[in-house]
Amino acid sequence: xxxxxxxxxxxxxxxxxxxxxxxxxxxxxxxxxxxxxxxxxxxxxxxxxxxxxxxxxxxxxxxxxxxxxxxxxxxxxxxxxxxxxxxxxxxxxxxxxxxxxxxxxxxxxxxxxxxxxxxxxxxxxxxxxxxxxxxxxxxxxxxxxxxxxxxxxxxxxxxxxxxxxxxxxxxxxxxxxxxxxxxxxxxxxxxxxxxxxxxxxxxxxxxxxxxxxxxxxxxxxxxxxxxxxxxxxxxxxxxxxxxxxxxxxxxxxxxxxxxxxxxxxxxxxxxxxxxxxxxxxxxxxxxxxxxxxxxxxxxxxxxxxxxxx
Amino acid sequence: xxxxxxxxxxxxxxxxxxxxxxxxxxxxxxxxxxxxxxxxxxxxxxxxxxxxxxxxxxxxxxxxxxxxxxxxxxxxxxxxxxxxxxxxxxxxxxxxxxxxxxxxxxxxxxxxxxxxxxxxxxxxxxxxxxxxxxxxxxxxxxxxxxxxxxxxxxxxxxxxxxxxxxxxxxxxxxxxxxxxxxxxxxxxxxxxxxxxxxxxxxxxxxxxxxxxxxxxxxxxxxxxxxxxxxxxxxxxxxxxxxxxxxxxxxxxxxxxxxxxxxxxxxxxxxxxxxxxxxxxxxxxxxxxxxxxxxxxxxxxxxxxxxxxxxxxxxxxxxxxxxxxxxxxxxxxxxxxxxxxxxxxx
Numbered sequence: 001x002x003x004x005x006x007x008x009x010x011x012x013x014x015x016x017x018x019x020x021x022x023x024x025x026x027x028x029x030x031x032x033x034x035x036x037x038x039x040x041x042x043x044x045x046x047x048x049x050x051x052x053x054x055x056x057x058x059x060x061x062x063x064x065x066x067x068x069x070x071x072x073x074x075x076x077x078x079x080x081x082x083x084x085x086x087x088x089x090x091x092x093x094x095x096x097x098x099x100x101x102x103x104x105x106x107x108x109x110x111x112x113x114x115x116x117x118x119x120x121x122x123x124x125x126x127x128x129x130x131x132x133x134x135x136x137x138x139x140x141x142x143x144x145x146x147x148x149x150x151x152x153x154x155x156x157x158x159x160x161x162x163x164x165x166x167x168x169x170x171x172x173x174x175x176x177x178x179x180x181x182x183x184x185x186x187x188x189x190x191x192x193x194x195x196x197x198x199x200x201x202x203x204x205x206x207x208x209x210x211x212x213x214x215x216x217x218x219x220x221x222x223x224x225x226x227x228x229x230x231x232x233x234x235x236x237x238x239x240x241x242x243x244x245x246x247x248x249x250x251x252x253x254x255x256x257x258x259x260x261x262x263x264x265x266x267x268x269x270x271x272x273x274x275x276x277x278x279x280x281x282x283x284x285x286x287x288x289x290x291x292x293x294x295x296x297x298x299x300x301x302x303x304x305x306x307x308x309x
Numbered sequence: 310x311x312x313x314x315x316x317x318x319x320x321x322x323x324x325x326x327x328x329x330x331x332x333x334x335x336x337x338x339x340x341x342x343x344x345x346x347x348x349x350x351x352x353x354x355x356x357x358x359x360x361x362x363x364x365x366x367x368x369x370x371x372x373x374x375x376x377x378x379x380x381x382x383x384x385x386x387x388x389x390x391x392x393x394x395x396x397x398x399x400x401x402x403x404x405x406x407x408x409x410x411x412x413x414x415x416x417x418x419x420x421x422x423x424x425x426x427x428x429x430x431x432x433x434x435x436x437x438x439x440x441x442x443x444x445x446x447x448x449x450x451x452x453x454x455x456x457x458x459x460x461x462x463x464x465x466x467x468x469x470x471x472x473x474x475x476x477x478x479x480x481x482x483x484x485x486x487x488x489x490x491x492x493x494x495x496x497x498x499x500x501x502x503x504x505x506x507x508x509x510x511x512x513x514x515x516x517x518x519x520x521x522x523x524x525x526x527x528x529x530x531x532x533x534x535x536x537x538x539x540x541x542x543x544x545x546x547x548x549x550x551x552x553x554x555x556x557x558x559x560x561x562x563x564x565x566x567x568x569x570x571x572x573x574x575x576x577x578x579x580x581x582x583x584x585x586x587x588x589x590x591x592x593x594x595x596x597x598x599x600x601x602x603x604x605x606x607x608x609x610x611x612x613x614x615x616x617x618x619x620x621x622x623x624x625x626x627x628x629x630x631x632x633x634x635x636x637x638x639x640x641x642x643x644x645x646x647x648x649x650x651x652x653x654x
Contacts, residue, residue, distance in 0.1 A: 024457075028477070030486075031449035031470060033456055038496040051527055052544055055491035058450040059531060060542045063486070067540055072480065079480040089471050090561070090569035092337060092394035093330035094416050 023061045027069065028085030032062040100187035103179070110275075140169060328392050332573045336476040337413075338365045338393040343372050344400035351399045351407050354430045357549040358397060358409075361490070361528070362472065363443045367391055376400075377410050378557055381419045389417045395472060405556060411468050415569040421561040423461075423468050428523065429552035436548040439530055441488035446474050447528070448486060453494035459501065461521060461555055462494070469526075488530045488547055495522035524553040 024033040034054065042050045069080040101109070108115070121130040122139050132138045143149065143165035151159060209216045210231055236248075285293035316322035339362050341355050359366045375383050377398050384396055396412035407427040413420045433440065441447070449470060455462040473490055498520055529544035561569070590602040615621075 022454075029449070029470065030446060030474060030478075030481070031451065033466075034450070034452040035454040035457055036452070037454060038452070038494065040496045043496055047525075048546075051491065051493055051525055052529065052546065054452050054493060055450050055489060055527065055529060056542055056544050058452060058491070059448060059489050059529075059544065060540075062448055062450070063531070063533065063540055063542050066481070066483065066486070077482055077484060079482055081480045082478050085477060087467075087470060088570060088572075089467060089475055090413065090415060090420060090566065091571070092334055092415065092475075094568060095571055095573055096330045096332060 023058060025062055025065050026086045027062070027065050028083045029087045030062070030066075030082075031087065032058045034058045100183075100190060102183040103186065144169070333477060334475070336365045336474070337395045337471055338367060338391070339395040339397055339472065340367045340369060340387055340391060340393045342369045342375060342387075342396060342398045344376075344398060345372055345374055346401050347372075347399045348401045348407055350427060350430050351401050351409070353432055354407075354409065354427050354549070354551065355397060355399050357433055360433070360443065361447070361549075367393060377412055377419075377422055378424070378559060381412075384412060384414070384419060385417055388414045397472075408556060409553075411472065413468060413471060415565060418565070419559075420565060420569060421464065421468075422557075422559040423464055424556040424558065425465075425524065425553040426556050427551060428554055429550075431548060431550045433548035436546050438545050438547055440547055441528075441530055445485055445487050446476075446478065446481070448489040448531070449473060450489055450491040451493070452491070453497065453522070455494055455497060455501065455522070459521075460560075461558060464558065464560070465524065465555070466492070483533075486531060488528055489544065491525075491527045491529065493525045493527070495525070497522055518555050518557075521555045524551075524555065526551040526553065 022035045024035060026032070034057070039050070066080055069082065071078040071080055073079075107113075118133075120133055122133050123129075124131045124139065134140050144162045146162075149161040151161060206228060209219070209228060212219060215231055215233055216228070281290045281293065285296070288296075314321075314325065316325050339359075341359050343352070343355070347355075359368055369387075373383070375398060377384060377396070384398075387396075388394060394414040396410070396414070398410040398412060400408050400410070402408070405424075405426060408424055409427060410422055410424045412422045451466055453462065456466045457463070469490075469492055500520055501522075527550045528547045530547045532543035532545060534541045534543065590604070592600055594600050
């Protein structure tokens with residue numbers, strides 16, 4: 001049996017080197033672009049073979065560059081570390097927006113306070129063990145759960161120390177929640193002018209669309225106008241007491257007449273600085289206010305002038 | 310518009326957070342939609358395309374009346390509802406038989422579209438060879454100069470790259486490289502060679518799509534052997550294979566495209582590693598210290614001050630021959646001398 005012919009063929013196959021130039025390899029993207037012109041003769045002679053041989057050359061070059069990449073040993077075998085891709089593809093979604101800073105974060109940044117990680121576990125001297133700071137069997141519930149607690153001398157008859165401790169803890173939780181809400185409201189208020197205007201227009205448009213007797217049901221629709229959701233007709237009962245009718249009518253009139261309630265939290269949180277001016281004045285004047293502070297200064301000066309006389 | 314859903318429990322909150330924009334994005338999920346009429350070829354073609362795209366693929370089994378080039382509202386709705394950012398819409402009409410439309414989305418809106426006609430389709434089953442594992446990342450191979458020059462083919466390349474592997478990988482196991490998807494064009498017609506000189510807008514007209522060369526998409530499995538320490542690649546046709554011709558297109562809105570191409574700011578450690586702005590001669594050594602290398606120019610040894618001796622001094626004649634400038638320099642040197650002496654003391 002003569003296999004020399006087959007062997008030679010195989011050897012020739014092996015010797016086919018990727019002599020092609022103009023190969024643009026993007027390793028990070030695992031892609032290769034061959035910008036050589038298509039050989040028309042080969043193409044028309046045998047399409048499938050031509051396509052396969054071109055693909056082989058491109059893949060050969062790509063694999064060679066993949067194998068030459070730096071490697072990292074992992075439990076599953078060597079991992080070739082890919083560089084960043086050079087071909088830029090469009091994103092699916094916009095870039096994530098940074099979270100608006102909380103009041104504390106703003107203050108800490110202004111004062112240069114570093115964030116420190118607070119460990120969840122604390123050392124319990126009595127138990128001689130690490131216990132959770134909060135949560136199930138948390139350290140913060142120690143006072144509520146201890147079997148014996150001190151009662152102050154002037155305590156009421158129905159004084160319950162564990163309940164007092166619990167109320168104190170709950171107060172802290174409520175305070176935190178209040179501050180969180182405040183931060184959220186401040187972040188909401190700090191949205192861009194354009195967004196604010198857009199929201200306002202959308203609100204106005206929605207209210208005008210339901211301001212007809214049929215709540216917009218029989219209005220002419222514009223092209224591309226979307227269906228409003230969540231509109232329900234609500235009728236008052238036909239028979240009502242005079243008292244409730246009077247109440248609702250007065251409420252309506254006051255709504256039209258009066259000024260809208262001011263938002264409790266101003267958009268900038270005061271002047272927007274890390275320094276709370278109002279607080280600073282109160283501190284400097286020892287709680288007497290800005291006027292007293294100013295008067296105190298002039299008063300001192302007057303005393304001084306008297307002394308000089 | 311969809312309602313803005315507020316999470317009521319931790320599980321739904323996690324699910325919502327997974328849909329929020331991320332800095333490094335997940336691979337695109339593609340939805341396969343059948344229009345009012347799809348032929349046998351198209352059904353099979355879509356099914357096999359989906360098998361290549363798995364697991365990031367969703368199939369709509371019912372027929373839908375969508376015309377992506379006329380009204381995109383349903384696509385936008387499906388996109389937000391399924392958190393998918395790519396569509397493959399199949400539609401076969403008398404005017405445009407066996408049409409596949411690739412639609413790419415950005416932020417729940419259509420970014421760009423590309424319609425191709427399936428002229429020939431060979432199924433995976435017709436090749437009795439080994440298939441690749443579903444979910445493995447394919448290599449991509451493009452062959453033609455038009456992929457760099459012609460706007461239609463640049464778009465097609467970008468679209469296919471996005472379809473088969475948009476995820477940015479940090480590393481890859483070589484054993485996981487199993488198959489390649491090769492996209493090649495027929496010989497470039499003469500009219501297109503000087504397309505750039507003619508003006509690209511003329512090429513983009515609908516009637517001219519007949520002049521565009523055919524697109525051959527083939528998939529092969531890769532067999533890797535080593536001969537004389539050099540890797541040798543053997544390809545085996547795996548299927549499916551498509552012969553496509555380009556049809557209609559919709560380019561991206563420039564403003565939207567600009568938004569979509571925005572990149573996140575590079576992290577500090579990446580910049581130190583040398584990514585982003587190129588910093589030459591900086592490297593982080595094994596201990597994690599940043600090391601730099603300075604390159605100074607070649608030192609001019611002719612100006613080097615050596616030991617002064619009477620014998621080495623230029624004679625009075627030579628001094629007279631020199632330019633005035635040199636004299637000045639010497640004066641300065643003399644002035645500097647006492648200072649240096651003082652320093653030594």
